[in-house]
Amino acid sequence: MEEFTQILLLFISTVLINNFILVRFLGICPFLGVSKQVETAFSMGLATTFVMTLTAAATWLINTFILEAFNLPFLQYVSFIIVIASLVQFVEMFIKKTSPVLYKALGIFLPLITTNCAIMGLALLIPLNGYSFIASVVFGFGAGVGFTLAIVLMAGLREKLEFGDVPGVLKGVPVTLIIAGIMAMAFMGFSGLISM
């Protein structure tokens, strides 16, 4: 029971308190690039969550059973990026075979997940925090859910913004950044929710 509570707390803290986008600054590129429509933002969030969960499991196994076992920490970055790239490729092939509709909806965003720094950041944070296998997978899943939450919220705001009167020089990127800043402030309110 004790362990279960720990895992649940880890999940909540990853989604809300240490949100990958708004607190850790990981995955800003898709956050700014793919947040124009709620629907695409949601699909992007789902695909990213899926890849993140798999990445967490795969990199934990590789790090524990290959890199640490054979004392090869200097190969960490190179091997993680290869694992992520092949995972994304695999997910792409899998989705293409099983659900062509979803494949079409995600389009170019799917291969671009490889260079999403949230995925690489996740892979690097796991050995740094020394999580167990289960905790790593929950951490990966929670990171994905937090990512989806932030990007969908942002897309909702930007859809409304289409009708707003934004000063000329702030159109596009600047106003999006300022909104993100206000969202980050709102998320700071979660910081006292649980103490880990």
Place this chain on the structure above:
Amino acid sequence: MSLDFKQIVSDFKNGLWAENPIIRLVIGMCPTLAVTNTSANGLAMGLATSFVLIMSEIVISLIKKLIPANVRIPSYILIIATFVTFTDYFLKAFFPGIAASLSIFIPLIVVNCLILGRQEAFASKHSTPRAIADGIGMGLGFTWVLTLLGMIREFFGMGSMFGVQLLGEWYRPMVIMVLPAGAFITLGILVGIMNQISREGK
């Protein structure tokens, strides 16, 4: 191979303003926001990224004819990852303080879209001297924005600059500036100001 000096100068200048990676192309945002809480961190991150960018542009422009087109992206990533590992170990050995404060953002240079983007858009198509000029220009363009952002945030957030206390006891620091929210808002306003400047220049 004849070297066109003017061409090289224009490649170099390109990255500083006209195609500045952060302000114009809006790439490489994660480190831009995450590690600019102090001026020194911004500068260090900018220099580390520039080093990786310049070195990988040199290598890739040299061996561009040897890399098969189908596997070029994985090859680029491997070359970049090698230089990033090198930088990371170098910083850990000689500047442990900086390495600790930049933490995972040094290894994350691997997935910085700026670096991969320049290999694909520039180094794989042009000669080595032009690639070096492009790497230095883009690297400096990235570094000056990061340093400026760090200076603004440190000044308002702690009343200091490069660790030197500038404002006295009377100044009550705006803590929000060194927190995530301040990063987003400062960069948003900065990009807005830059837009205004380049609009007036036209």
